Amino acid sequence: MGAFLCLLLLLTACGKDDEKSEKKSESEPKKEITLTDAMGEVKIPADPKRILASNLEDSLVALDVTPAAQWAIGTSVHDYLQPYLKDVPTIEWNMPLEQTINADPELIIFSSPSAIEEGKYEEYKKIAPTYVFKDEDAADWRKQLQIMGQIVDKEDKAKEVLADYDKKAEQAAKELKTSIGDESVAVIWVIAKQYYLLESNRYAGNVLYNDLGITQPKMIQDLPPAEASWNPIALEALTELDADHIFLASLPGEDGLQALKDSSVWKGLPAVKNNQVYDMEDPSNWTINGKIASDVTIDNVLKALK
Template identity: 30%
Template sequence: MKSKWWVITGVMLMVLLLGACGKAAGPDTSASGESEKSSSSAATNTTNDKGEVKVVQTEMGEITIPKSPKRVVGLSVVYPELLYSLGIVPVAVQNYHEDFPKYLQEPFKNTMKMGIAKTPNFEAILEANPDLIIAPAWWSKKDYDQLSSIAPTVLLPEREEWPEELQDIAAVFGKETEAKQVLEDLKQHEKEGADKLHSLIGDETVLYARVMEKEIVLNGPNLSRGAFVHKRLGLKPVSNFPKDETGLSISMEVLPEYDADHLIIQLDDEENPEIQKKYKDMMSTSIWKNLKAVKNNHVYLVGGKEWFNLGMAPMSDNYAIDDLVAAFEEKNK
């Protein structure tokens, strides 16, 4: 019995040892295969950045995003323009007007319009199949969980001036050099525009008014739009514009108090029939007809779409410089 027990015990030990060896051999082979696969992936990532990622700092902390995203969604009405100025065409954007401004119509011809709302169109964003979503935190923080469930979402801080926003976005994409060039080019363009405008009208005064559906807003030198016209392009404001005000909401009856030599009129939405009617009604009044700028044919009508981001994005600013110079040249030869 004792010898039989030892035989059985020996057989069981051999089975256990063989099983253990078999299991040990399995992971070795698998690990070897996986190791080869990992090496192959690393080599592919080195030569082809599809699948490569990087970590960026955002308002929600560090997140991992594609190193070279191909399908970017830009939220807010300014970020799409900032992206394009860096050479990035977004696949979907929020838009205030039905059509893109002239300077974006061709490059954005295949870009999805999602409209503008407090809550983004998640269905449209999902349909756009983005690999990265980028937005300002003040606009999209409340929607972060839903957005990040669609694609990695970069929320950036609120800034006082758009050049800082541009630099924030450039840092995400590694396009700091391009951002610097955008700013340098715009500065040079502004100087050329300012010199040309001064040669046309010198120190004559200019008033910049925005006709909206329910009000007329005068943009002063302390507002981004007004600062662009009066500080960056050097057009002299009327002397009695309140120094501490950014803008004034006025009625038609008050307009003669700011009777400038030249009047820039921006229709908030030139396709809105209510705004069109408001402007036509303004022009039919004796108040309008007696304005100095109207009498001298020094009224310059500019578009709502093209000037919508004025003072808030580089392409809009560049467009406005050319638009103003052409308009002033036409009436001040």
């Protein structure tokens, strides 16, 4: 009995020490950090509350951070993010200086040097500390998320988010292997009167072909690797699209959508003949790199193909 009481006292003392340690850790003030970005060294303020990260909001939201304003082109926003950002004001995609000042940011984040209007970098730095992603880091949403985790002091959260996504993708890949086997899938994005095919390493193509292991049709396999400039494909060229399934990412009113569906080229495609075309009326998650965008894409694919 004496030994038991001693052990109980020891465990109680250890528990109190752990609680004190946790409280001390929570009470410790966050510190300014210095990171190296595409422009050099930048000092990131401790615990910034108002962050502008135009077109990088996906990573912030994945880390449970709400931006001070969200990317927009006129009235167009990233629709797939609106469950999280519906009450967040917009800022024009090119971050006009006046709008940026009015947003009163404590930290500004750009996706690349080319995202900054020429000659304006120093002006943004006067408004708030400014971090500029390297092109290759912003293009890879996993790297983007990890770096964003450093910036907002949520590195552990970033690791957790990545692990959760990998589990989701792995499970989805198994389900799709059962439901469609080696059948191939293609994604066509329609905007205005132009048509784009997603290569294996561009946007949602990464999700389908790399994360989910879905078979690429031969036409996709023969495309060159994705480059920064994304060139449309002629309607007539789609004659070669031998996909078993087609995801059609397009807003319902796009000018080229009806022209595509009325064409003999479209009507002759195997996926169309077999009624294996899936209209994705919100293309926003298909044409951006991001954890939440990839989540939504997986959900779309499973719903259509399971």
